[in-house]
Structure formats: C-alpha cells, structure tokens
Amino acid sequence: LLLIVCEVETLILDKIAFKTLFDDHYRPLCNFAYRITGDIDQAEDIVQDVYVKLWNNKEMLQKDKNVRSFIYTMVRNHALEIVRREGIGARINKEILYLHTEETEDMIDDEEIEKYRLIDKIYVSIRQLPPKCGEVFTLSKVNGLTYTQIAERLDISVKTVENHIGKALKLLREMLAESTVIFIIITTIP
Amino acid sequence: MNFKHSIIKYITGSEAAEEKAALDDWKADSEENLAALKNIVDMQQQVSILKNYQEVDTSRAWANIEQKIQQNDAPKQKPNYILKIAASLLFIIAAIFVFNKINEGNNSVEYLATTNKTIDLQDGSHIWMQKNSKLNQTSYRNVSLDGQAYFDIAKDPKTPFEVSTHHGKITVLGTEFNIITSKDKTQIYVSEGKVKVEYAGKKQILEVSQMITISENEMAVASSPFIKPVHWKNKILSFENNNLRYVLESVAIYYNIQLDWQIKAKEDQCKINTVFKDETLEDVMIELALISGLVYEIKGKTIIVKSYKC
Numbered sequence: 001l002l003l004i005v006c007e008v009e010t011l012i013l014d015k016i017a018f019k020t021l022f023d024d025h026y027r028p029l030c031n032f033a034y035r036i037t038g039d040i041d042q043a044e045d046i047v048q049d050v051y052v053k054l055w056n057n058k059e060m061l062q063k064d065k066n067v068r069s070f071i072y073t074m075v076r077n078h079a080l081e082i083v084r085r086e087g088i089g090a091r092i093n094k095e096i097l098y099l100h101t102e103e104t105e106d107m108i109d110d111e112e113i114e115k116y117r118l119i120d121k122i123y124v125s126i127r128q129l130p131p132k133c134g135e136v137f138t139l140s141k142v143n144g145l146t147y148t149q150i151a152e153r154l155d156i157s158v159k160t161v162e163n164h165i166g167k168a169l170k171l172l173r174e175m176l177a178e179s180t181v182i183f184i185i186i187t188t189i190p
Numbered sequence: 191m192n193f194k195h196s197i198i199k200y201i202t203g204s205e206a207a208e209e210k211a212a213l214d215d216w217k218a219d220s221e222e223n224l225a226a227l228k229n230i231v232d233m234q235q236q237v238s239i240l241k242n243y244q245e246v247d248t249s250r251a252w253a254n255i256e257q258k259i260q261q262n263d264a265p266k267q268k269p270n271y272i273l274k275i276a277a278s279l280l281f282i283i284a285a286i287f288v289f290n291k292i293n294e295g296n297n298s299v300e301y302l303a304t305t306n307k308t309i310d311l312q313d314g315s316h317i318w319m320q321k322n323s324k325l326n327q328t329s330y331r332n333v334s335l336d337g338q339a340y341f342d343i344a345k346d347p348k349t350p351f352e353v354s355t356h357h358g359k360i361t362v363l364g365t366e367f368n369i370i371t372s373k374d375k376t377q378i379y380v381s382e383g384k385v386k387v388e389y390a391g392k393k394q395i396l397e398v399s400q401m402i403t404i405s406e407n408e409m410a411v412a413s414s415p416f417i418k419p420v421h422w423k424n425k426i427l428s429f430e431n432n433n434l435r436y437v438l439e440s441v442a443i444y445y446n447i448q449l450d451w452q453i454k455a456k457e458d459q460c461k462i463n464t465v466f467k468d469e470t471l472e473d474v475m476i477e478l479a480l481i482s483g484l485v486y487e488i489k490g491k492t493i494i495v496k497s498y499k500c
Contacts, residue, residue, distance in 0.1 A: 019252075026248055026252075027246055027248065034242075034244050044251060047251075048254055048255050048258075052255055052258045116239070119239050119243070122240060123240060130469055130476075131467060132477070142237065142241050163480055
C-alpha cells in the first residue's frame with residue numbers, strides 16, 4: 001500500500017512540475033510559434049497540443065534532462081509542419097527562413113529560449129508601467145519615434161517626454177534587474 | 191557600398207541581386223562579419239517580436255490542456271488481468287484516501303496577493319485583492335480578509351456570502367463593496383446593493399455609496415464625497431478638473447492611508463485631470479508630483495504634503 005501511495009504522490013508531483021513548465025513557458029512559446037505561423041490562435045493550438053503530447057509521454061521525458069529545449073523544438077517543428085502543409089508559406093517572412101530553413105533536426109538552444117522568455121518579461125514589465133509612462137516608452141523604444149514626434153503626437157512637452165522616459169527606465173531597471181543584457185539592448189535602440 | 195543600408199535591406203528582404211552577392215561575400219569574409227550580421231538581425235528580431243507581441247489567455251489555455259490530459263489519461267487504464275484489476279482498485283482506493291486526507295486537513299484556501307490580483311470563486315463571485323492582502327476561504331461562501339479587497343459577489347438568495355474582518359462580520363446576498371481591514375480599523379464602502387455589518391452586538395445596514403468606519407467599539411456611517419462607486423468598481427481613480435486636495439483625499443481613501451495636508455494657503459488652484467488604473471500608491475504619487483510639482487513624503491501610513499507648484 002505504501003508503494004501505491006508513493007505512486008500517487010509522484011503523480012501529484014508530476015502535475016506540479018508540469019504546471020510550472022506551463023506557467024514558465026506558455027506565453028513565450030505562443031509568441032515563438034506566432035513568429036512562424038503569423039496567426040496567434042493557431043500558435044496557441046500548436047503549443048497546447050505540444051503540452052498535451054508532452055504529458056502523455058512524460059515517462060520518456062524523465063531521461064531527457066533538457067525539457068525546455070525539447071518543448072521549444074517540438075513547437076517549432078509542429079508549427080513549420082502546419083505552415084508547410086497548409087501552404088501559408090507566403091506569411092513566413094525572410095527572417096524566419098533565415099532562422100529555420102534547414103535545421104528542423106537541430107534542437108533549439110537555451111540562448112533562443114531565453115530570448116523569448118526575456119521578451120515576455122520585458123513586455124509584462126512595460127505593461128506594469130503607469131499608462132502614460134508605458135505609452136511614451138513604447139512609442140520611443142519600440143516604435144522608434146523621436147522625443148519631438150512623441151511630444152507632438154501626445155500633445156505634451158518634450159521635457160515631459162524626457163521625464164516619462166527617465167521614469168520608465170528607472171522602473172524597468174528595477175523590474176528587470178537580473179536581465180541586464182536585454183536591458184542594454186532595449187535602452188540602446190535608437 | 192553602404193553595408194548598413196544593405197543589411198537593413200537583407201533583413202527586410204528587399205535587396206537587389208548584386209547587393210545580396212556583395213553582402214554574401216562580406217558575410218563569408220570572416221567569422222566576425224558573420225557574427226556582426228547575426229547580432230544585427232537578432233536585435234532587429236527582438237524589437238520586432240516585442241512590437242508584435244501577442245497576448246494570450248493562460249488560464250483558459252491551462253483549462254484546455256487539463257481537460258485534454260484527463261481525457262487521455264482515462265482510457266489508458268485497461269486492466270487485462272485480475273491482478274491488474276485488483277492493483278488499479280487498490281490504486282483508486284489509495285488515491286481517494288490520499289485526496290480525502292488532503293481535503294480534510296486543509297479545507298480552507300488561502301490567497302496571498304503579492305501584486306494586485308483578481309480571484310474567481312467557485313460560486314461566480316470575483317474578488318479583486320490589493321497587493322499584500324490576505325484572503326482565506328473557509329467554506330463555499332465564507333471568507334476572511336486582512337488588507338484591502340473589492341468584492342463582486344454573485345447573487346444567491348439561499349446562501350448569504352459572509353466576510354469576516356478584524357472588526358465584525360459582513361453579510362450580503364449579492365452586491366459589490368470594498369473592504370479595507372487592519373487591526374486598527376475597518377472601512378467598508380458599498381458600490382451596489384445592500385450590505386449588513388455586525389460588530390460587537392450592533393447591526394447596521396449600508397446602502398449604495400455609504401461608507402462605514404469601525405474602530406475599537408465605534409461605528410461611524412458616512413457618505414464619502416471623495417470617492418464614487420465607479421472608482422471601486424473599475425479599479426479606476428479618475429479626476430476631471432478636481433482640486434489637488436480633493437484628489438489626494440480620494441487617493442488616501444483608496445489606498446487606505448492618512449493624509450497630512452501641511453499647506454497653509456487657502457486657495458487650492460491646482461486642477462487635476464488624470465486617470466489611475468490599478469496602480470500602486472507610489473506610482474500614483476510620482477505621477478501627481480510630475481503633474482503638479484507636489485512635494486510629499488510617505489511616512490508609514492501617512493502621506494505628508496508639503497507644497498505644490500502648478
């Protein structure tokens with residue numbers, strides 16, 4: 001009986017580990033798949049299917065240490081397969097071809113995974129900024145508008161734009177403390 | 191040849207044939223060139239991912255996945271031998287035993303809000319918790335609260351919904367109200383319907399836009415001029431041509447903090463137009479300071495306002 005109780009416990013622990021894997025990677029994975037399919041609903045379907053597959057083959061996985069790499073690779077291959085099958089190749093842009101043409105056999109490395117996770121983190125952090133502050137920051141750093149253009153568009157002074165940017169950078173620096181590399185990238189975008 | 195220009199074209203996919211050839215040569219020239227190109231493409235790609243970031247509903251996704259894995263788990267159990275039947279029976283009994291044990295020991299669910307968040311209860315009620323608040327669901331329609339939360343309670347005339355606070359008990363059938371509760375005092379504000387408050391043997395019925403403050407053995411009912419039902423309902427504090435003082439009084443109530451207005455001048459000429467949606471007190475104050483040149487200090491549970499310049 002003790003053995004069986006232990007088995008139940010492993011099952012519960014498995015579920016917790018699985019939920020963590022979902023929480024940590026679901027959003028970045030959807031955006032990763034979206035880069036390939038260009039359709040977010042389809043991307044979500046793909047990622048959900050992969051998670052279900054992963055759960056059904058969990059015994060197999062325990063031998064494989066790098067679950068992250070495995071799941072991203074599964075999502076990529078699944079997405080590419082669908083894109084090819086449904087002939088939506090026109091939607092694939094140059095950059096994706098540059099990244100994914102020949103290498104469906106290759107595993108996706110940690111660098112690529114971290115990239116998507118960090119972008120997710122940045123997005124969530126920008127969303128947490130006060131509304132005006134986030135809007136100004138997005139217009140400047142993501143859409144690449146100049147301070148003068150932003151000032152005109154939002155009908156505020158250039159000085160206020162500078163204040164918002166300063167505040168946004170300060171808040172983001174706190175939120176993204178451990179993600180310095182990506183932060184440097186974001187602050188150096190013209 | 192302007193490489194930066196052609197790299198951009200390469201990324202956007204619009205380079206002419208001869209430009210591509212030149213770029214390929216350059217790319218093949220050295221490892222450094224290749225790395226540099228990859229770097230630029232990467233950076234461009236990151237900004238582009240961020241620009242096109244897609245939001246997804248994670249809780250719905252998880253529900254989908256959970257449903258599918260349960261469906262898939264079920265038909266797998268096909269015992270072929272008596273031994274297997276016995277084993278799975280034992281397994282099921284053990285599972286029920288374990289789950290019962292878990293349910294028995296820990297009947298209440300505790301929610302601790304590390305950031306502002308919404309909790310959906312099984313009965314269809316929604317509770318929006320302020321950062322650092324603690325909510326304990328002791329049974330189906332019974333909770334206790336420490337901190338601040340806004341309750342949107344689903345109607346159920348048969349089962350009243352009860353909230354225990356540091357000062358007394360609140361009973362409702364289906365309404366919307368806000369509670370701020372700490373050891374010193376408890377404040378309840380009603381934005382929809384009626385709320386019954388019981389404390390130290392006294393009873394009080396509150397109506398829309400009424401606020402009660404309970405401390406020690408005192409109960410004081412008032413209509414607050416500074417805050418409106420819609421503020422709590424939408425987690426929005428909005429101001430249109432309001433005086434700075436008025437704005438700060440509202441902020442103080444909303445964030446459950448004292449206001450110490452140290453400005454001597456009689457006229458408050460600072461007109462404020464702004465909206466705060468689900469923001470922290472610190473962010474609200476920084477933004478107000480930006481608008482009105484406010485000089486302030488947050489000391490414990492008090493905002494001290496020293497001066498402003500509009």
